[in-house]
Amino acid sequence: MTTTAGKMPPNSLDSERIVLGTMMNERGAYDKTSDILTSECFYNNRHKQIYKTICKIKEKGEFPDMIRVSQELGTNYYLEVVDIAGVVSAEMYQHALILKELYIRRKVIQLTTLAAEQSYTNSIDIDETINVLMESIKDIYSEASTGVIHISEAVGSMRENVIENMTSEIKSSGSPTGFREFDEKSGGLQGTDLVIVAGESSMGKTSLALSICNNIAENDNIAVYSLEMSSMQLASRITAMRTGIPANELLYSKLTQDQFERMELNVNRICNLGIFIDERSTSNIDSIIGSIRNMKVKYNITGAMIDYLQIVHINEKGVSEETKLGIAARRLKNLAKELDIWIMALSQLNRNDSNPYPTLGRLRGSGQIGEAADIVAFAYRPEYYGINKQYPEEFAEYTTRGTGLIDVAKGRNIGTFRFLTKFDRQTTHFTEIKDLEVYKIENILTSGVRDLQEETPF
Known part of the structure; x- marks a missing residue:
């Protein structure tokens, strides 16, 4: 030296x-x-x-x-x-x-x-x-630092966590997503976790991620990185979820007086959400990581969402795309652990025309993405493929109309499980189903569509 x-x-x-x-x-x-x-x-x-x-x-x-x-x-x-x-x-x-x-x-x-x-x-x-x-x-x-702690310290932390869980209606040690079934099993999105949200094109992976961010931002600060949408487009998607006015109408159409008043009623609440958007037109992993660190210092964010992993640029020469994606996933996981925040990264899936149901083996570009992740959740909407598509046997009795399936296919600390949600196509909004019985096919056939419409948010 x-x-x-x-x-x-x-x-x-x-x-x-x-x-x-x-x-x-x-x-x-x-x-x-x-x-x-x-x-x-x-x-x-x-x-x-x-x-x-x-x-x-x-x-x-x-x-x-x-x-x-x-x-x-x-x-x-x-x-x-x-x-x-x-x-x-x-x-x-x-x-x-x-x-x-x-x-x-x-x-x-x-x-x-x-x-x-x-x-x-x-x-x-x-x-x-x-x-x-x-x-x-x-x-x-x-x-x-030595990184060595006595077992008594670890047990003490665990005991505090147990007591907190017992005194809460829902385990909320992390950021609640707004989906009760997920939050009860996981305590919400946890600091240090890398969460992969994946799905085929048009399945709604961005919509699901934004729906979760929309819920979390009521109480927590989060960072959003969209490598394809502008800040105005992101704002229109969030506003659509809050008002029931489709995002394309907010951006490109003349609103009715009723729509305008509905938007105005919600503007202040939307503006108070803890969402911070870095709209610099960069997909460089170093820039994104640097920005997340800065957001943690300036705004004390509890998490970050990146849309999407396959177009993140990695400064590595002479390595395959698969290896680059694996490197990106591991770096994001390490960053989540370092800053004690959750990071949600969206991922595409390879197409399978014979069976569109999502699986871990179909994560596009790299199985290493799934290996680095703590949680992998798939968005699946068979309604998109036509009237002949149904949910898997577990949910076959429920209609695919206006609904979606969230499949937690990997949960390092929470296990695997699946649950149904509502999905509003006009606003691309995933929301929790409060009464699953309403969505049973036999009940819809008996009572008509009125009850189903009443269960939808808008």
Whole structure:
């Protein structure tokens, strides 16, 4: 590492010698520090090589004494190894901690120097520089902490969660989606979760995601990233859900007086929703991740929705599209864990004309998407395919008209399950069914369509 402004990077050759010398003399010394030290913690290159040799010998199950280390390194290191082996201290662990801290200081200097240099270069995207800086800071923080907690801490957190669940009508440790069956099983969308919402074209995956965001934004702040729709189009979709006025009429038609008054009655409530839209026309994963981090700091968002995964751009050369999608999914999962937020990413499905029912194997481009996800939920509306399509046997007695099926095909901590929802085609709005009996085919045939219409929201 080069010096900065003529200054020597932080280091302690004495501590390096004490750590290496003690390891070559005392059995167990290496094991006490192996979880905090790496070869990069040693500033002196020759000390670094000696430590690597000690590690290599330990991996063979042998004791790295002076003779064994000298044999591995050869005559060029003999006198230095003998000299260092004469340095032993009972405070070796404290010196190892010193080396760790000095290494982290060098990393911070190196990182900020690089970021400063790149900031002077217009050819390097500033979002990418910021994102790399944030990722590196996260890595440094991870290295600085041990990550070890006692079981009592984990049990204490679990106990608090149990008590909270018992005192709530619905488990609401996360962001309630507005769909009772999902929320009762999951507690809502949870921080650290990567949620994939998938479906074939025209099944309503964007509508389902926006319906969930519309519900969550009543109480929480969320970020929305649409790589295909403008902020005005997104606003019209949310307004349609709230007013019953189709989005295309809000955008392109002259409203009736009744429609205008209905919109005006809801405008203030819509404006108070905690939805933040980043409308920069970028699909770059680094820019999106950087924006989510910024949204967390500025608006304390509890989650983010990205529409959709297959058009996110990954800065990786020489790898397949499948690998790129897997990388994107894993990076989003890691970000969710880092920021303690949920991230909902939409995904397309490969078509299957013989059987359109969604499955995990049909996630377009990469099975790695499903592997990275905590939850995979499919939107399925057989009504779209015609009158001959029915729901699976479990729901075959219910009409497909004005309804949709949500299939939670993967739930890392909640299991798998399916449930029916209402779907309003005019406003592309998914809502909870309060009385499932109304949607039984036999009841519709008996009472006519009036009851079904009354159950719909608009």
